[in-house]
Each structure stands twice: as structure tokens, then as C-alpha cells.
Amino acid sequence: MSEERVGFFTDTSVCIGCKACEVACKEWNALPEDGLSLTGMSYDNTQALGASSWRHVAFIEQTAPRGRTQLPLVEADSAQGPAPGPSGATSPGPSGEASPAPSGAASSTDMRWLMSSDVCKHCTHAACLDVCPTGSLFRTEFGTVVVQEDICNGCGYCVPACPYGVIEQRPHDGRAFKCTLCYDRLGAGQEPACAKACPTESIRFGPLDELRERAALRVDELHEAGVDGARLYGHDPEDGVGGGGAFFLLLDRPEVYGLPPDPVVTTRDLPVMWKHAAGAALSLLGGVAAAFALVGRRRP
Structure with a gap:
């Protein structure tokens, strides 16, 4: 770079x-x-x-x-307060946090958007x-x-x-x-x-x-x-x-x-895999060579 x-x-x-x-x-x-x-x-x-x-x-x-403490991002207008949604539910603020329910509003569940x-x-x-x-x-x-x-x-x-x-x-x-x-x-x-x-x-x-x-x-x-x-x-x-x-x-x-908690590079084991594959290939070639040598000795 x-x-x-x-x-x-x-x-x-x-x-x-x-x-x-x-x-x-x-x-x-x-x-x-x-x-x-x-x-x-x-x-x-x-x-x-x-x-x-x-x-x-x-x-x-x-x-x-x-x-829950609200995020210190946008100061709400204390005179007007947040606008209640349907059935008195609170509307999400700009940070994705649910705003406090207005005084007297009947809200049984606090929701937030992430x-x-x-x-x-x-x-x-x-x-x-x-x-x-x-x-x-x-x-x-x-x-x-x-x-x-x-x-x-x-x-x-x-x-x-x-x-x-x-x-x-x-x-x-x-x-x-x-x-x-x-x-x-x-x-x-x-x-x-x-x-x-x-x-x-x-x-x-x-x-x-x-x-x-x-x-x-x-x-x-x-x-x-x-x-x-x-x-x-x-x-x-x-x-x-x-x-x-x-x-x-x-x-x-x-x-x-929807993010993986512990992401790992999927090719991290490739060097070890190639090393093992090379070792296996050498062993196979050695076995084949030994077999041919043994056959050669047994011929009259």
C-alpha cells in the first residue's frame, strides 16, 4: 500500500x-x-x-x-415532548432509542429500533x-x-x-x-x-x-x-x-x-492443509517407488 x-x-x-x-x-x-x-x-x-x-x-x-438512559445525541423539546404513536406507544428517536412515554400516556411496552x-x-x-x-x-x-x-x-x-x-x-x-x-x-x-x-x-x-x-x-x-x-x-x-x-x-x-460474533478468515487453515497434502503426496510417491523396486528385485 x-x-x-x-x-x-x-x-x-x-x-x-x-x-x-x-x-x-x-x-x-x-x-x-x-x-x-x-x-x-x-x-x-x-x-x-x-x-x-x-x-x-x-x-x-x-x-x-x-x-434505560437515553443516548446523549439530540436534545428533545421539553415543551412539546415526543409524539406518541398508536395506542400511546412512543415513537423511536433519531438514535433508534424509544423516547419516554408522555405524561399520562398508557403505554405497556417500550420499544426501540436498532x-x-x-x-x-x-x-x-x-x-x-x-x-x-x-x-x-x-x-x-x-x-x-x-x-x-x-x-x-x-x-x-x-x-x-x-x-x-x-x-x-x-x-x-x-x-x-x-x-x-x-x-x-x-x-x-x-x-x-x-x-x-x-x-x-x-x-x-x-x-x-x-x-x-x-x-x-x-x-x-x-x-x-x-x-x-x-x-x-x-x-x-x-x-x-x-x-x-x-x-x-x-x-x-x-x-x-445478523453479524457473526466471532468471524474467522475461512482460509486460515489452507497453509496447514497444503502442507499435509504435500506430505501425503510424498508418502504416496515413496510407497509407489518402493513397490516398483520390490517388483524389480523379484524378477529373474
């Missing part, structure tokens, strides 16, 4: 689920439209990352813990790079992982290799696609389209080391405010993929967001 490694820090505590990142990503990268049909999954119309959805805003509805904009993690140890036979996948000078669609032969090896299920093949030609972290924009000194479009700065772009420092401070801030569930995901260089070029601040366990 000739440039400083850059990446994404996605702070889900300030995501409002507006989907501006999804729209900006599709518009800039000229991605085919998808997710236009109703899924029955709240407002999550795209459902998952895929060949035509390089950003996916997840909506998770859950019961909020009683007495919203998160997911993306390719641009792993430090990327299994997709290890298995690609054509060199279609490569690591850029910015430390990101990009698919060259004109070189991809549609073999699909990268799809099961990804521990996050990010990469997908398009059905009409079998080629693989995923987030490029707007490689063309980076080369022109611009930030990725999704980060540019995010109105709350939930998606932050910059040098990876700086983002990790900012993320740690943000977690401390939330813990001091009583939000004990706040945690970082994908930031640790010692994790199973060597840390991601895109990492997240979550308000609950990774499984709640």
Missing part, C-alpha cells in the same frame, strides 16, 4: 434509517434497482447485502430495557483474495478490497469464502460484486458516496487508526451516559480477520444485527 489505510466507522447509535447511504451508493455506482417489493420485515426492504445492494440499512425492532447501515468489511485477512483464481479481487493502495468485474470469470469461490456473506453473484452472468469503498472517488481525493450522503454522520470515513481512536472515545461517552450495551465490532486487529477496514459501534450483541 502506498497510501494510508482508510475505512469506515459506522456509529449505529446515530443512524436514523433514512437510507440515504443506500440511495447514494446505487446512484454513484450505477447499481441495478432491487428491494422494491414489500418484504414484511418492517422497513427493511433490501434485507441483506448483495450484488446490487452494497449498502444495507437494517431495521431491528425490540423491547427496550426499562429505565438501525445499522451494513457494508463489506474490507478485511485485513481477506479470504476472498486467497481463493480468487483470476486475480479479479485485489487490495488497493488504500487497503481496501475491490472486485474487477471485467476479470471475474464467475467461478463463485469468493462467495462461500467470505465469513460475512457479503459477496454475491449476479444471476444473469455469474460475476461477483460488492462494495468497492468508492475506489474511483478515493483516487480523486473524494470520500465515498455513502459517507458523503449520511445526514447524521453515522457513517464516518477517514484514516483507519484515527477512526478507531474516535470510536473508542464514543463508546466511553455512551457508557458514561448509562448505555451499557454499546460496543465496537470489527475494530480489533487481533480478531479472526485481522480487523476490518469497516467497523461498527453496536448497541446490542452482533447476532442481533
Whole structure:
């Protein structure tokens, strides 16, 4: 890498689920439209990352813990108070937290929305790079992982290799696609389209080391405010993929967001496997040579 490694820090505590990142990503990268049909999954119309959805805003509805401290993000208008929903239920605030019920409202359940904009993690140890036979996948000078669609032969090896299920093949030609972290924009000194479009700065772009420092401070801030569930995901260089070029601040366990709790590079055992295969091949060749030698001795 000739440039400083850059990446994404996605702070889900300030995501409002507006989907501006999804729209900006599709518009800039000229991605085919998808997710236009109703899924029955709240407002999550795209459902998952895929060949035509390089950003996916997840909506998770859950019961909020009683007495939970609200996130210190937006000061509510104390004179008006939050607007109650149907049957006195509270409307989710911009942080995804359920706002306190208005005085006198009959609400038996506190709900909250957890919203998160997911993306390719641009792993430090990327299994997709290890298995690609054509060199279609490569690591850029910015430390990101990009698919060259004109070189991809549609073999699909990268799809099961990804521990996050990010990469997908398009059905009409079998080629693989995923987030490029707007490689063309980076080369022109611009930030990725999704980060540019995010109105709350939930998606932050910059040098990876700086983002990790900012993320740690943000977690401390939330813990001091009583939000004990706040945690970082994908930031640790010692994790199973060597840390991601895109990492997240979550308000609950990774499984709640559909993320693997302990991702591991799927090709980590390849060197040992090749070593054992080579040993087995040598043993087989040795056995064959010994057999021929034995046959040769028995001939008159």
C-alpha cells in the first residue's frame, strides 16, 4: 500500500434509517434497482447485502430495557415532548432509542429500533483474495478490497469464502460484486458516496487508526451516559480477520444485527492443509517407488 489505510466507522447509535447511504451508493455506482417489493420485515426492504445492494440499512425492532438512559445525541423539546404513536406507544428517536412515554400516556411496552447501515468489511485477512483464481479481487493502495468485474470469470469461490456473506453473484452472468469503498472517488481525493450522503454522520470515513481512536472515545461517552450495551465490532486487529477496514459501534450483541460474533478468515487453515497434502503426496510417491523396486528385485 502506498497510501494510508482508510475505512469506515459506522456509529449505529446515530443512524436514523433514512437510507440515504443506500440511495447514494446505487446512484454513484450505477447499481441495478432491487428491494422494491414489500418484504414484511418492517422497513427493511433490501434485507441483506448483495450484488446490487452494497449498502444495507437494517431495521431491528425490540423491547427496550426499562429505565434505560437515553443516548446523549439530540436534545428533545421539553415543551412539546415526543409524539406518541398508536395506542400511546412512543415513537423511536433519531438514535433508534424509544423516547419516554408522555405524561399520562398508557403505554405497556417500550420499544426501540436498532438501525445499522451494513457494508463489506474490507478485511485485513481477506479470504476472498486467497481463493480468487483470476486475480479479479485485489487490495488497493488504500487497503481496501475491490472486485474487477471485467476479470471475474464467475467461478463463485469468493462467495462461500467470505465469513460475512457479503459477496454475491449476479444471476444473469455469474460475476461477483460488492462494495468497492468508492475506489474511483478515493483516487480523486473524494470520500465515498455513502459517507458523503449520511445526514447524521453515522457513517464516518477517514484514516483507519484515527477512526478507531474516535470510536473508542464514543463508546466511553455512551457508557458514561448509562448505555451499557454499546460496543465496537470489527475494530480489533487481533480478531479472526485481522480487523476490518469497516467497523461498527453496536448497541446490542452482533447476532442481533445478523453479524457473526466471532468471524474467522475461512482460509486460515489452507497453509496447514497444503502442507499435509504435500506430505501425503510424498508418502504416496515413496510407497509407489518402493513397490516398483520390490517388483524389480523379484524378477529373474
